Amino acid sequence: MPHVVTACSTCRQFTDGLAEFDVEADTVRRMIQALDRRFPGLGDHIDRRMAIAVDGEIFQDAGAVALTPASEVYLIPRIGGG
Amino acid sequence: MSDVIDRPPARAGLKVIGTRPVRPDGADKVTGRAAFGADFALPGMLVGKVKRSPHAHARILSIDTRRARALAGVKAIVTAADFPDLASEEYEAGEGAANLRDLSQNCMARGKALYDGHAVAAVAATSAAVADAALSLITVDYEVLPHVIDVEAAMAPGAPLLHAHLFTQGLEETPQAPSNIAARNELTRGDLAEGFAAADVVLEGRYVTAAVHQGYIEPHACVAAFASDGQSQVWSSSQGQFMVRTFCAKLLGLNASDIRVTPSEIGGGFGGKTTVYLEPLALALSRQAGAPVKMVMTRDEVFRATGPTSGAVVTVKLGATSDGRITAAEVELKYQAGAFPGSPVVPGSMTALACYDVPNFRITGWDVVTNSPKVAAYRAPGAPISAFAVESAMDELALKLGIDPIALREKNAVRDGVKAAYGPTFRNIGYVETLEAIRDHPHYQAPLGRNQGRGFAVGFWFNIGGESSAAVHVGEDGSATVVTGNPDVGGSRASMAMMAAEVLGLPVEKVRPIVADTASIGFSMLTGGSRTTFATGMAVTQAAQKIVADLKRRAASIWDVPVENVDWLDGAAVCLDPAKAGLPPLTLAGLAARSAKTGGPITAEVSLTAQGAGPGFAAHLCDVEVDPETGHVTILRYTAAQDVGRAIHPAYVEGQIQGGVAQGIGWALNEEYVFDAEGRMENAGFLDYRMPVASDLPMIEAILIEVANPRHPFGAKGVGEAPIVPPLAAVANAVRRAIDVRMTELPLSPPKVRAAIDAR
The missing domain is CATH 3.30.365.10 (Aldehyde oxidase/xanthine dehydrogenase, molybdopterin binding domain)
Known part of the structure; x- marks a missing residue:
């Protein structure tokens, strides 16, 4: 199942310090829903504060992105710019 | 001067992309025909002006506007009482979520003035003279409070507290008391202790940067015409008319669809115009006056009341083997946020080690409120600060190990397939190519004279879609x-x-x-x-x-x-x-x-x-000459290589690189917010806030490395931000090699350089 990693401490506040977890989901949207069920509040935090990288590519609108069992998903702080 | 290094796929079949046509806005700008924010006018328009706090931190006990309202020609006066008292709510606009309460209170102080220059009231009158007179007739009764501007002083126990409601986010234990520390973030990988144990050498350094302003030539300016029939209009200079619309609507309790925002020609932004200051005030004044209101900041107001970027303290600890392989890195970043949370310490943390493949690291960032203007985005927000620290430390490591500074970067460079320090795996990046371009450039082998030094540094920026x-x-x-x-x-x-x-x-x-x-x-x-x-x-x-x-x-x-x-x-x-x-x-x-x-x-x-923005990497080489008598640093030669994806208009790309370098050199050598003992900015003007001008700089040579972005139809990557990331360290590293002293506090102004020389 897709492997989710976050190197960011703000996400780990919701996960009891866990930085990596496997999630049964076939799209990013379903992955976020599953994460929120497991770690209440994390889904909203991801929606508001995080960007999502799937297999190396950063998505700003990742909901519909398909996941495979081999997918690696990174939760990273959302990036702006100047 | 420029070189273009093409990589496959070549420009096969392209007729326009990669050429250098005359810019479509050029004639307007050089003939004065371009209409900037302050150029717009409407019939019956009033002049709006802002009364600002003279105190860095003060409780507002009362605001008496009666004498000002009685002045002939005064048509409207607003204070915080004329705006909704918004709850803390993060709302998507601009480039991400903004806290509407903080944004509102930054536009107009409510209860407390939090920095010198914080708006406390605004007037609209029939002329600028009447508006100025009205401002002087508004009486604000303050209780002056202790203030704090230095980032580490603001973090210390017992520091003057800006916000009683602010509890640090991101701590392992829930804080029991409010603090000026808004948030802590941490990025980690591997085993730090194991990494340092594997090192043959360990270096530590503490690096300090000053708050600097974006320095756009055009001040903030707008005209607002409120209409109760849902057809309000705003004309303003900003980096985003939709951002202005959203924020005005939220701060005034209006429907976004009832406001139409027209962007003017913009005279520079560099991130500083990604938020609002005047537009909500002008709309509120126009609503009260029943007439259009024009507001234009003075340069003094731009410096005192609009976002600079953070001043910061960054500590770096690097461990490496004797052949130059980095085994561990520990970086701690403390960034001023100004009066409200939201410094760029998170991107500063994420970019700190982005150029390096480091197996073990911990990066800790602290977002700290201070009695200074709320910071705004500035070109690659946060990255130049962390790069100054890390790249200075890398230069020290190269010196200590006796390794060529470019070879040290190559040995530890990220490449396609390597996981970035902030998580994802890099693909289609041209970082090593930028290193090679500088290494192979004649500049790198050119002889240096007495009191001269050559500095090298690299930088990274994400770029977004x-x-x-x-x-x-x-x-x-x-x-x-x-x-x-x-x-x-x-x-x-x-x-x-x-x-x-x-x-x-x-x-x-x-x-x-x-x-x-x-x-x-x-x-x-x-x-x-x-x-x-x-x-x-x-x-x-x-x-x-x-x-x-x-x-x-x-x-x-x-x-x-x-x-x-x-x-x-x-x-x-x-x-x-x-x-x-x-x-x-x-x-x-x-x-x-x-x-x-x-x-x-x-x-x-x-x-x-748009998805699939490719990141930008830059490698910069800088020669300086230091006058040992005055401490003045002259930039002799500067060469900047950058992975630009595919340059659509190469001259513009070169201009972006040259502009970023120029701003970075100013950050390195001269620019800083100077505050007096009462926390008032002492150098709020271009005469005293010294930005580089053309005569300060050599021609900056831009080398365009074209590693195409496969996710863009023509291979483009963002180019505007990466070039401001390396210059702070490139200049500092050059000074280090010129005077044989590592200077760790910016700006490297003549008195500081002279003092460093004297202390050798």
Whole structure:
């Protein structure tokens, strides 16, 4: 199942310090829903504060992105710019 | 001066992309015809001005506006009481979520003034003189409070507290008391202790940078005309008209759809115009006065009340083997946020080690409120600060190990397939190519003279995509208009026109790019994050492709052949049907002239969320000469290599690189906010806040490394931010090698350099 990693401490506040977890989901949207069920509040935090990288590519609108069992998903702080 | 290093895929078949046409806004700007924010006027317009706190931290006990209201010519006065008292709520606008309570209270102080220059009231009057007189008649009763500006002093126990409601986020244990520390973030990988244990050498350093301003030439300016029938309008200089619309609506309790925002020509932003200051005040004044209100900041106001970027303290600890392989890194970053949370410490943390493949690290960032203007984005927000620290430390490591500084970077460089320190795996990056370009450049081997030094540093910026809209309209004369929702901060109109021209097969002169108001084009995220040429360019390209598809369909109809038998070549439909051999091509102009009989007007609009922005890497080489008597540093030579994806308009890309370098040199050598003992800014003007001018700088040589971004139709990557990341350290490293002293506190102003020389 897709492997989710976050190197960011703000996400780990919701996960009891866990930085990596496997999630049964076939799209990013379903992955976020599953994460929120497991770690209440994390889904909203991801929606508001995080960007999502799937297999190396950063998505700003990742909901519909398909996941495979081999997918690696990174939760990273959302990036702006100047 | 520039070089372009092409990598496959080459520019096969491209006629416009990669050329250097005259910029579409050039004539307007050099003849003074361009209408900037302060140039706009409406009949019956009033003049709006802001009364600002003279205290860095003070409780507002009362505001008496009665004498000012009685002054002839005064038409409106607003204070915080005239704005909704918003709850803390994060709302998506601009480039991300903004806290509406903080934004509102930054535009107009409520209860406390939190920095010198914080707005406490605003007036609208029939003339500037009357408005000024009214400001002096407003009496504000303050209880002056202790203030704190230094970031570490603000973090210390017992520091004057800015916000009683602020509890540190991101701590392992829930804090029991409020603090000036808004948030802590941490990025980690591997085992830090194990990494340092494997090191042959360990270096530690503490690096300090001053708050610096974006320094755009054009001050903030707007005209607002409130209308109770839902047709309010704002004309303003900003990096995003949709951002202005959203924030004005939220701060005033209006519907966004009831406000139409038209962007003016913009005289620089660099991130500093990604938020609002004047627009909500002007709308509130206009609502009260029943007349349009114009507001223009003075330079003093721009410095005192609009976002600089953070001053910061960064500590770096590096461990490496004797052959230069980094085994561990520990970085701690403390960034001033100004009066409200939201420093760029998170991107500063994420970029700190982005150029390096480090197995074990911990990066800790602290976002700290201080009694200074709320920081705003500034070109690669946060990254130059962390790069100054890490790249200075890398230079020290190179010196200690006796390794060439470029070779040290190459040994530890990220490459395709390597996980970035912030998580994802890099793909299609051109970082090593930038290192090689500098290593192989004649500059790197050029001899140096007495009191001269050469510094090298690298930098990284993410670049982003996001929401963009674009429309392409074909005129009956065969020209095209490209409409986007992104203010042209750095040449985007030229790149938009070029991409459309390339697809349509038109000369670029036949394509006119315009920037539309919020009612005339679909939503577009603001111009920032080096996103516009990438993301909006993608929308423009797709809109132009839809036009071509439409033109082919019309040609097929005219020729009575299947559309599959029509190709589009050099701006004309070509019939491929063997049964109709010899038919002359149908040009775009010819098809446009017949549009009424082939389906009507030829137009297409595309809205999208662009994904797949490629990151930017830069490698910079700087030569300096230090005057040992005065401590003055002269930049002798500067060469900057950058992975730009594919340069759409190379001259503009070079300009972005040169501009970023110039701003970085100012940050390194001269620029800083200077506060007196009461926390008032002492150098709020260009005479005392010393930015580099042309005579301070050599010609900056830009080397464009073209590693195409496969996710963009023409391979573009953002280019505007990476070039400001390395210069702080490149200059400092050059000074280090010139005077044999490591200077760790910016700016490297003559008195500080002279003191460092004397202390050798």
